[in-house]
Amino acid sequence: MGVLLEDRINKLKRRVDRMKENDTFFYLKTVENTSESRVLIDQKEKIMFASYNYLGLINHPKLKEAAIKAIEKYGVGTSGVRLLSGTTKVHEELEAKIAEFKGAEDAITYTSGYVTNLAAITSLYQRGDLVVIDKIDHASIIDGCILSGARYKTFLHNDMKSLEGILANSEEFVNKIVIVDGVYSMEGDVANLPEISRLAKKYNTKVMVDEAHSIGVLGKTGHGIEEYFGLKNTVDINMGTLSKTIPSVGGYIAGNKDMIDYLRHNSRPFIFSAPLPPVTAAVAKAALEVIEDEPERIENLHKNMKKFREGINSIGYNTGGSITAIVPLIIGNEKDTLNLCKMVNDEGIFICPILFPAIPKGTNRLRAHVLTNHTSQDIDKALDIFKKAGEKLGLI
Template sequence: MDFNNTNDAVTRRIKAMTDRIHNLKTHDLYFYNQPVEEMLPGNKVLVRGREMGMYASYSYLGLVGHPRINEAAKKAVDKFGTGTNGVRTLAGTLTIHTELEETIANFKHAEAAITYTSGYATNLTVISTMMGRGDYVFSDKINHASIVDGCLMSGAEFRRFRHNDMEHLEGLLKNAPSDVAKLVIADSVFSMDGDIIDLPKVVELCKKYNAWLMIDEAHSLGVLGEKGTGIEEHFNLYGEIDIKMGTLSKTIPSVGGYVAAKQEIITYLRHSSRAYIFSAALPPAQAAAANEAFKVILDEPWRLERLNQNTKQFIGGLKSLGFDTLLTETAIVPVLCGEDDMAFAMTRECQHNDVFVLPVVSPAVQEGLARLRATVTAAHEPSEIERAMDIIGVAGKKLGLVK
């Protein structure tokens, strides 16, 4: 394809993006896709030969590099090798896959569980397998892109309710035909804002209007609940979620996604969802690492206690400096910047002072709501958090974001 002699829609989209990236790089404002040379103790990373404090990590409990988890992965390689023989249904299922799914089911207080090779694929395949033409899906306005894509792929009637607005959700449910299948789906902790879905009200509405309930726990596993088992524990609403989805690549330092549910649902997904039937199984090391990680969470409760302390310190400190952190109450802490240019400039100032944060800009968030999407973990020391806040504060004052 000759980009110089073509002006179709695809070419224009590609050119618009490459021009935007070129402009950012020219002005030292592009910090995406930076190769991390080494993971260092204490949630630090080596980038371009510089040691930086990591504040963009999803490893909320600091389990990356945990000796027990590493050892489990190594043993799995020695026992099973580095890959599988194909898809799970045919020759790809290993005993470690079965063990992992049993561990997840127990952890999530469910009858059974199924795993997939990515969190994105999990939402895509589960929603599109459960729902179809003529059904109705109701999705929070700021749900993760994988949820949106799964809803669109299903072919069901797609309705989006205003963020965490239960009155709006009820209106949509009330207006849907009473004799159709209905699914309400939401993030537990919203990935860009850090706030929590109003689960008690969602459960009440699903019962009232006879709707299935699916909750994505990508950012609540290991974060919510006294033991870190998630949003059901947080609200003491065990057994009220029909489809408990989560990832194995955030708090759990591996890769993949899962669903925990009643046995009948899991059996259906295992024989009907395309991402399970037509995708190769999780590599043995990753399955073993995830399996051990769930056990470590329960064995080391001090990690969640530390995370909660660090979260309060980080949110409270940034607010005291004059930053708007929206409605977050979790380890995801948005630092509202407004326009995209301000978010890019704030990132530059922080990165130049060895604080690894990244901007989230349009279209990932609404125009005018660009932000630093900062995170804290159990691996951060209070003094390190103080330094990071100092750097962010100095950057905010220099750029006129705060006084």
């Protein structure tokens, strides 16, 4: 028996209204000075711990200059889809830069990271194929699997025995692929790429990695998960976003030239959607160049990640298996999670709660994002606020 649409809408409305009445609705806030480590929200300065601006590139002069030049040359949009009249020189330059950055033969861009995963999975895999995904892969990967019509199976998070159990019984499938997040967005841990690659070779399976949260974060120079593990050519399909560390909009797939050409002529989101505006493509290309030209940004991010993670662990919070710029403070109970969020926000930290059903029931959390432009004083103050709030609420 189905549930009336109006009832579903009203159920969510009641939950949101209840949070607003309790002053625990932390979403859809208007944020000023988004490029800084301290921002203004509701006319109050807060230390930003809810941003994807890991390398602090949003306000970088080179990116702003690239945007201005692109607008002056191309205006504010394109005249059609990429396949017809919507391809400009800057689109080609961006895709060439992405391919170079990822050590691939070619690349293709889409209008969002979400659409990119849908496009790749639905275009390359179909009924009769097998897609194997981590249980906590991003929603866009799951939706891509469902829309593709392929058989898809999930393995326990980062559990290589679980993965091998699936692959060992997959002889009937001609086309097989394992898809994982490089950095898991709710956990802050990293996919076990060396073992995934070994199993993929053993069972004649391709590998796709979503690097939304790993570009600019993983690896000594921020080139991502292969650099982090000291591997080369282990990923068949490199996916990433242009809207997190790279502060623009869109997503990309990088890989061998024949596959990319196939996507250009066969993926519906590419064929039937307007492309990235040239200005956003120019900004994304400039961001990739800055990542390579200014390695000190990655070095400082790694230093800040270590300082915050070790500090928050020493206080007594459960951060799971996080080793990256995403550091979850796993509380469990929704009420406790919201109370902690309210208390630290009141004291000067902007952070958002992640609640069921975005994550499994009973694992509600605050998700902290460490930035390269956090100062040592920012981190020390944040740790002090988290410590006092956690002790007052009896959580640590």
